Amino acid sequence: MAPLQPPPPLEGKKRRIGMMTSGGDSPGMNGAIRAVVRTAIDAGCEVYCIYEGYEGLVKGKDFIRKFEWPFVRGWLSEGGTLIGTARCMEFYERPGRLLGAKNMVLNGIDALIICGGDGSLTGADKFRAEWPGLLEELVQTGELTAEQTKPFKHLNIVGLVGSIDNDMSGTDATIGSSSHSRAFVIEVMGRHCGWLALMAGVATGADFVFIPEKPRAENWKEEMCGLIAEHRKFGKRKTIVIVAEGAHDQDGGKITCEMIKDLLADKKGLALDTRITTLGHVQRGGTACAYDRMIATLQGVEAVKAVLDATPDTPTPFIAINENKITRKPLVQAVIDTKEVAKAIEARDFKKAMGLRDTEFIDMYDSYMTTTATSLNKSMLLPGDKHMRIAIIHVGAPAGGVNAATRAAVAYCLTRGHTPIAIHNGFAGFARHHDDKPEGAVREFNWLEVDGWASKGGSEIGMNRETPEESGMELIASLIAKYKIDGLFIIGGFEAFHSLSQLRQARKDYSSLCIPMTLLPATISNNVPGTEYSLGSDTCLNELMNYCDKIKQSASASRRRVFVIETQGGKSGYIATLAGLCVGAVAVYTHEEGISIAMLAADIDHLRKAFESDSGQSRAGRLILVNEKASKVYTARLIADMIREEAHDRFESHVLSGRPEVPRPERNLEGFKAKDKKRGIA
Numbered sequence: 226m227a228p229l230q231p232p233p234p235l236e237g238k239k240r241r242i243g244m245m246t247s248g249g250d251s252p253g254m255n256g257a258i259r260a261v262v263r264t265a266i267d268a269g270c271e272v273y274c275i276y277e278g279y280e281g282l283v284k285g286k287d288f289i290r291k292f293e294w295p296f297v298r299g300w301l302s303e304g305g306t307l308i309g310t311a312r313c314m315e316f317y318e319r320p321g322r323l324l325g326a327k328n329m330v331l332n333g334i335d336a337l338i339i340c341g342g343d344g345s346l347t348g349a350d351k352f353r354a355e356w357p358g359l360l361e362e363l364v365q366t367g368e369l370t371a372e373q374t375k376p377f378k379h380l381n382i383v384g385l386v387g388s389i390d391n392d393m394s395g396t397d398a399t400i401g402s403s404s405h406s407r408a409f410v411i412e413v414m415g416r417h418c419g420w421l422a423l424m425a426g427v428a429t430g431a432d433f434v435f436i437p438e439k440p441r442a443e444n445w446k447e448e449m450c451g452l453i454a455e456h457r458k459f460g461k462r463k464t465i466v467i468v469a470e471g472a473h474d475q476d477g478g479k480i481t482c483e484m485i486k487d488l489l490a491d492k493k494g495l496a497l498d499t500r501i502t503t504l505g506h507v508q509r510g511g512t513a514c515a516y517d518r519m520i521a522t523l524q525g526v527e528a529v530k531a532v533l534d535a536t537p538d539t540p541t542p543f544i545a546i547n548e549n550k551i552t553r554k555p556l557v558q559a560v561i562d563t564k565e566v567a568k569a570i571e572a573r574d575f576k577k578a579m580g581l582r583d584t585e586f587i588d589m590y591d592s593y594m595t596t597t598a599t600s601l602n603k604s605m606l607l608p609g610d611k612h613m614r615i616a617i618i619h620v621g622a623p624a625g626g627v628n629a630a631t632r633a634a635v636a637y638c639l640t641r642g643h644t645p646i647a648i649h650n651g652f653a654g655f656a657r658h659h660d661d662k663p664e665g666a667v668r669e670f671n672w673l674e675v676d677g678w679a680s681k682g683g684s685e686i687g688m689n690r691e692t693p694e695e696s697g698m699e700l701i702a703s704l705i706a707k708y709k710i711d712g713l714f715i716i717g718g719f720e721a722f723h724s725l726s727q728l729r730q731a732r733k734d735y736s737s738l739c740i741p742m743t744l745l746p747a748t749i750s751n752n753v754p755g756t757e758y759s760l761g762s763d764t765c766l767n768e769l770m771n772y773c774d775k776i777k778q779s780a781s782a783s784r785r786r787v788f789v790i791e792t793q794g795g796k797s798g799y800i801a802t803l804a805g806l807c808v809g810a811v812a813v814y815t816h817e818e819g820i821s822i823a824m825l826a827a828d829i830d831h832l833r834k835a836f837e838s839d840s841g842q843s844r845a846g847r848l849i850l851v852n853e854k855a856s857k858v859y860t861a862r863l864i865a866d867m868i869r870e871e872a873h874d875r876f877e878s879h880v881l882s883g884r885p886e887v888p889r890p891e892r893n894l895e896g897f898k899a900k901d902k903k904r905g906i907a
Contacts, residue, residue: 251401253517260525285328396545621717624761651689718748752797780846
């Protein structure tokens with residue numbers, strides 16, 4: 226049978242990039258596909274998506290399809306991978322790779338971007354190494370002619386790591402992370418990597434975590450039962466034990482969920498009603514969160530750039546993220562380093578296994594161990610003369626994560642022997658309600674009270690925007706002395722920054738303020754100096770993203786709708802910009818960039834053309850995000866009206882608020898009036 230005719234030669238033609246997902250699917254893969262398709266098209270390339278991973282590459286024909294810009298509309302919010310992934314045994318053998326090479330040549334593909342785990346990416350690099358030999362063999366066997374293979378002498382491959390285990394060395398993150406008295410034993414994925422189990426333990430405040438890299442002591446059974454028994458004595462009603470599937474003891478013996486259940490349910494021991502949950506592939510499903518969508522998009526863009534920058538001699542890279550920056554790393558070395566972890570675990574060299582993980586992993590493990598032990602681990606207690614009374618206060622507006630941070634701080638204090646003190650309702654509560662009866666605003670924390678705060682939103686001890694100067698600096702200084710506070714931990718946004726600054730400046734007048742003070746930024750706008758992220762911004766971003774997803778879906782009946790959504794953020798465009806990236810907004814207007822007539826005209830013209838060329842691939846509505854301070858004149862309402870006027874009934878526009886109503890604490894207006902008077906403001 227004569228070989229199929231090839232596409233036109235590549236010389237002078239657009240580059241053709243293949244995009245495929247392989248191995249286990251993970252949230253964010255569709256975001257990566259969308260980013261690759263649209264970035265490649267914008268760069269003047271053609272994109273072919275290969276369905277069902279390596280199986281589709283081997284089978285060819287309808288499994289390899291050309292993608293256009295509209296094909297991936299709405300994919301950012303979809304979980305899993307819409308082009309499929311399947312493990313292909315044929316590709317493990319050379320005949321299967323020969324078929325894959327043949328199908329790539331027949332479709333004119335000379336570069337491949339693969340989103341998958343280390344196994345998938347290792348197979349891709351092997352495919353590239355064999356490429357010249359595969360083409361030569363295809364010519365020798367008559368499957369292809371020398372003329373057909375001539376334009377395809379070199380194959381460029383770029384890897385995107387899609388793994389819910391976050392187990393690839395060289396990158397900080399990969400694409401895809403009380404009603405009853407029971408114990409839950411939860412098995413999560415991670416044969417050689419405990420990242421998923423550890424982070425789940427930190428996020429949920431689990432009682433005990435088993436990870437492959439750091440097996441528990443030989444007496445782990447006694448240690449676990451003793452810790453849980455103490456937690457129960459404190460009054461804790463729920464017990465959570467998280468087990469990575471690769472968990473084992475120090476001798477290499479596997480630790481199973483059944484073993485743990487038997488220990489917890491033993492009638493002669495704890496006698497807890499215990500349930501086992503094995504999450505399995507449920508962990509791979511679900512809608513991608515904001516962070517996964519963000520890195521999927523940024524890494525997809527970088528993957529196309531890597532293809533276009535590559536030469537025949539360029540080593541195969543994969544796209545990583547290090548210290549919040551998208552980077553390119555050598556794929557082969559990363560795979561080698563990743564496999565070294567498994568070898569170290571097998572050799573029971575656990576110190577080396579932990580050393581091969583990044584610093585963040587080690588810090589997280591140490592923090593988890595510290596905050597889990599509370600006052601149970603006597604070896605971590607400081608000498609009595611070093612114990613302090615540390616006050617924790619929330620200043621500003623509510624933000625997600627404030628309670629979790631407070632819980633961690635309280636746990637650390639108890640572990641080291643300090644006394645954590647809650648100041649309720651900010652400086653206003655401190656000044657006016659510190660000695661209320663029966664309970665004042667100044668109270669020692671109770672561990673049982675805060676242990677369940679890891680998943681709670683808002684502020685359990687109350688949050689207020691009032692600063693020390695507004696409450697009365699002399700009064701605040703006297704109260705710090707009265708309650709013998711040795712250290713102050715402030716959590717909050719700009720008001721917290723101002724409060725700390727005021728306290729520091731007042732030290733020259735009040736000796737009681739000469740104590741250690743520290744600040745943890747917490748504001749949904751992510752607009753405070755000195756930090757890349759602040760507590761609450763990620764939660765806000767996820768909530769806004771979910772809101773936008775639902776709004777887009779609500780337009781599915783008519784399809785021809787534009788939603789103009791006003792977002793929070795003050796004079797910072799962070800929330801609007803990142804949300805726009807995560808939901809695929811048509812346009813985003815921020816305070817930093819402003820809004821002009823020319824910008825609006827260009828965006829309205831783009832919408833008009835988009836609806837004219839819409840062939841119905843997606844029925845979702847289109848979004849425009851407007852930061853609340855983007856313009857004093859061009860409000861979200863006005864922009865929606867302008868779009869409606871220019872649409873001439875071809876499509877609709879609606880204005881919505883993406884600003885969830887958050888109860889604001891009362892402000893001390895007298896304090897502001899006094900400050901205004903001092904400044905000479907009427």
